[in-house]
Amino acid sequence: MKQNLQLYNTISRKKEVFEPLHAPHVGMYVCGPTVYSDVHLGNCRTFISFDLIFRYLKYSGYKVRYVRNITDAGHLEGDRDEGDDKFAKRAKLEQLEPMEIVQKYTLGFREVMGMFNTLPPSIEPTATGHIIEQIEMIKTIIANGYAYEVDGTIYFDVEKYSKQYNYTILTNRNLEDMLANTRELGGQDDKHGRLDFALWIKAKPETLMQWVSPWGMGFPGWHIECSAMSAKYLGQEFDIHGGGMDLAATHHTNEIAQSEACSHHQPAKYWMHTNMLTVNGTRMSKSAGNGFLPGELFTGNHPLLRKGYSPMTVKFFMLQAHYRSTLDFSNDALDASEKGFRRLMNALSLLPKLVASEQGEVEIDPIRVNCENAMNDDFNSPVVIAELFEAARIINTVYDGATKINSTELDKLKNLMNDFVVDVFGLKDEDTSNAELNDVLDMVIALRKEAKENKDYATSDLIRVGLQNIGIQLKDSKEGTTWSKS
RNA sequence: GGUCGAGUGGCCGAGAGGCUUAGGCUCAGCUCUGCAAAAGCUGCUACAGCGGUUCGAAUCCGCUCUCGACCUCCA
Numbered sequence: 001m002k003q004n005l006q007l008y009n010t011i012s013r014k015k016e017v018f019e020p021l022h023a024p025h026v027g028m029y030v031c032g033p034t035v036y037s038d039v040h041l042g043n044c045r046t047f048i049s050f051d052l053i054f055r056y057l058k059y060s061g062y063k064v065r066y067v068r069n070i071t072d073a074g075h076l077e078g079d080r081d082e083g084d085d086k087f088a089k090r091a092k093l094e095q096l097e098p099m100e101i102v103q104k105y106t107l108g109f110r111e112v113m114g115m116f117n118t119l120p121p122s123i124e125p126t127a128t129g130h131i132i133e134q135i136e137m138i139k140t141i142i143a144n145g146y147a148y149e150v151d152g153t154i155y156f157d158v159e160k161y162s163k164q165y166n167y168t169i170l171t172n173r174n175l176e177d178m179l180a181n182t183r184e185l186g187g188q189d190d191k192h193g194r195l196d197f198a199l200w201i202k203a204k205p206e207t208l209m210q211w212v213s214p215w216g217m218g219f220p221g222w223h224i225e226c227s228a229m230s231a232k233y234l235g236q237e238f239d240i241h242g243g244g245m246d247l248a249a250t251h252h253t254n255e256i257a258q259s260e261a262c263s264h265h266q267p268a269k270y271w272m273h274t275n276m277l278t279v280n281g282t283r284m285s286k287s288a289g290n291g292f293l294p295g296e297l298f299t300g301n302h303p304l305l306r307k308g309y310s311p312m313t314v315k316f317f318m319l320q321a322h323y324r325s326t327l328d329f330s331n332d333a334l335d336a337s338e339k340g341f342r343r344l345m346n347a348l349s350l351l352p353k354l355v356a357s358e359q360g361e362v363e364i365d366p367i368r369v370n371c372e373n374a375m376n377d378d379f380n381s382p383v384v385i386a387e388l389f390e391a392a393r394i395i396n397t398v399y400d401g402a403t404k405i406n407s408t409e410l411d412k413l414k415n416l417m418n419d420f421v422v423d424v425f426g427l428k429d430e431d432t433s434n435a436e437l438n439d440v441l442d443m444v445i446a447l448r449k450e451a452k453e454n455k456d457y458a459t460s461d462l463i464r465v466g467l468q469n470i471g472i473q474l475k476d477s478k479e480g481t482t483w484s485k486s
Numbered sequence: 487g488g489u490c491g492a493g494u495g496g497c498c499g500a501g502a503g504g505c506u507u508a509g510g511c512u513c514a515g516c517u518c519u520g521c522a523a524a525a526g527c528u529g530c531u532a533c534a535g536c537g538g539u540u541c542g543a544a545u546c547c548g549c550u551c552u553c554g555a556c557c558u559c560c561a
Contacts, residue, residue: 013490031561039561046561076559086559173489173557222559244561249489275491276555285560320510321499326492326554333498336511343510346524374500382500386509396525400518457520464522475524484524 005060005376007240008324010170010248010271015378020239021269026062027238028054029230029268031247032124034071035105036086039112040291041314041329042277042284046244048315049274049323049379051118053242055424056375067233068121070109072102073128073209074201074220085219088208098208102128112294115311117426123233127225131211134220134228137262138199146261150190152202152216156257158195165260167195170271171249197254199224223254230267231259241268246283248273277318278328279304292329306331309338312430316341319381319425340389345429346484347392348421350399351414360406362394364413371420384420391416441472445481448474 005018020026030050033039047068057064075086087098094101110120127134138154141147146161147154158167159179168175178195198221203210210217230238236259243252252271259267276283279290292302300308309317317337321327367387374383391413397403405413421427444463451459464474467483475482 033561034559043561049561168489171489171556177488178557245490245555246560249556250558274561276561278554281554283555283560287560291560317498324491325499328498330498332511336498338511340510343524380500382510383508386500386506389509393526400525402526452520455520461521468523473523476519476522477524482524 006378007270007272008378009269010273013172016270018270020062021237024061024063026057026064026240027234028057028064028066028240028242029226029234029238030066030068030121030241031226031243031251032068032070033105033109034075034086035102035109036075036090037105037286038293039105039109040284040286040293041297042244042291044112044116044294044314045277045318045327046242046274047113047118048116048318050242050272051116051426052319052323052381052424053240053272053379054119054121055426056379059375059419059424065123065234066119066121067123067125067230069226069229070102070106070124070126071222071225072099072106072126074225075222076201085209091208099128102126115294116315117312117428119426125229125233127220127229128209130225130229130232131220133232134224135200135213137224137228137231137258138220139214141199141258141261144261146257147199148192149215152218153190153198154200154215155191155196156199156254156261157192158197158257159193161257161261165257167253167257169256170253173249197221197223199258223251224258226251227255227258227262227267230255231263236263236267237265238268240270240272242272242274245273245275274323275326278326280330281328284329304331309334310430312427313338313341315425316344316385316427319427320385322378322380322382324378341427342484344388344392344421344427347395348417349429350395351417354395354398354405354410354413356407356410357404358406359404360409361404362398362409364391364409364416367391368412368416368419371416375424381425384424388417388420441467441483445474445483449481 006015007018008014009016028050030047032047033043050066050068054064054066073085073087087101090101091098096104113120138147141156142149142154147156149155161167162175168178179193200213200215200218200220202215203217203219207217207219210219230241241252241255248271256266259265278284282288282290284291290304292305294311296302296305297314298308298310300306313334314337317334318327320337320340367390370387371384374380374387377383394403394405394413398405444467448460448463451457451463467474471485472483473485475484
């Protein structure tokens with residue numbers, strides 16, 4: 001187990017040494033998607049980042065329980081704690097049951113995450129599956145005096161809570177100003193203070209998703225599900241809580257408040273937030289209408305895209321930036337990542353063909369140390385990629401016979417590439433070659449070889465250019481001709 | 487207005503007081519090659535601006551300019 005991992009904690013606003021509460025076990029909770037519509041690329045970035053963290057923690061020897069929820073109830077359109085929730089609205093639009101909406105977009109989400117080759121979480125709980133736990137938690141919060149009922153709706157009393165606890169611990173905002181501002185703006189609400197938020201919301205007769213509670217028919221507020229489910233599966237105190245940066249100010253702030261009001265201590269030791277994906281400098285979001293859907297991305301069928309990009313290209317593109325930096329989505333950047341990724345994959349495919357020498361002139365250990373140091377420094381994947389390109393250069397020069405490697409170092413090289421490219425990054429080659437195509441191309445290459453031997457370069461070039469035009473690139477070498485999709 | 491963060495070479499993107507010319511892409515040249523492609527080598531040496539601290543600053547401090555996120559639903 002590595003004891004020198006450092007990660008950035010939003011609460012302290014600095015990097016801290018990672019010390020799990022119960023090593024070697026690590027509990028990590030990440031706020032998952034609200035499944036009322038297709039995920040867009042910005043959503044994916046967060047989950048790809050936490051997949052990287054999950055994978056590296058496992059690489060480091062930790063036994064990780066990774067919980068990522070599916071929000072399938074209680075997420076309202078605005079923060080007014082009134083009106084229908086997003087599922088009901090979408091259900092009306094698509095003329096489906098709310099749970100059909102949930103099912104449809106849950107499956108879609110998992111399919112996309114599968115294409116990005118992310119690992120499934122250890123537990124993927126849903127809000128609707130944990131209504132009882134949420135009700136129990138709300139009852140405790142009321143009993144502890146931090147919530148009040150108004151006509152079947154339960155509100156969290158932020159002002160009272162803030163007298164004993166630090167409500168703005170995550171964002172460092174000035175609570176006095178916030179309270180002052182919101183008092184002026186309020187008025188027609190049932191809440192005592194506009195900072196107060198709903199734990200449980202009274203259902204109208206026509207509300208599609210509603211449950212029995214001590215306060216009548218209703219449904220849970222958005223924030224309570226994460227507090228209830230993280231406590232259930234990871235305990236009242238666990239190691240890492242993560243999510244997108246946009247969740248810190250409201251959702252995570254309220255989660256901490258709920259948990260403290262219930263159990264009197266903070267739920268998570270480390271809070272990690274991933275930065276936003278931007279398009280032309282502004283945040284990709286559903287409401288702004290600048291989000292790419294997976295299908296649009298892969299086919300290139302979108303006004304802002306010149307062409308399509310494969311899931312692995314996009315994932316590689318994301319890993320080339322640090323998770324706490326904004327990342328701007330552009331065609332030029334994607335093109336560069338596509339070529340870089342191909343280069344890395346080509347090197348990887350040469351690895352089994354390398355031949356060891358008696359004497360070697362390269363050492364692999366320093367590269368692994370650099371990779372681990374980079375990951376231990378708050379999961380700095382861009383630096384790891386730079387190291388992997390150094391390894392790729394070694395692979396290429398060994399393959400060309402320009403560098404010699406002994407068998408010990410060759411094994412280390414293979415292990416290094418497997419550990420970081422496959423296990424930690426979850427990257428894989430996407431060449432969708434099949435046996436039939438292989439056979440056909442072998443035959444074509446044999447014909448071209450014959451033409452070349454007869455110095456019939458007109459024919460050999462005809463074959464090469466013809467294949468190139470349909471996206472297959474031939475590469476001649478001393479050992480023969482190979483091909484790849486270009 | 488408040489809170490936080492960012493401005494790095496043609497592009498993307500790490501670094502955070504001296505010893506990275508990070509890395510990828512692009513471009514130019516060379517090697518290899520029947521021609522290509524791939525690969526390798528070489529070159530393009532940047533840190534928004536102005537001051538300050540320091541023997542030394544992209545990296546610390548101050549000011550200025552520009553941009554973004556959050557403070558309203560959003561990963």
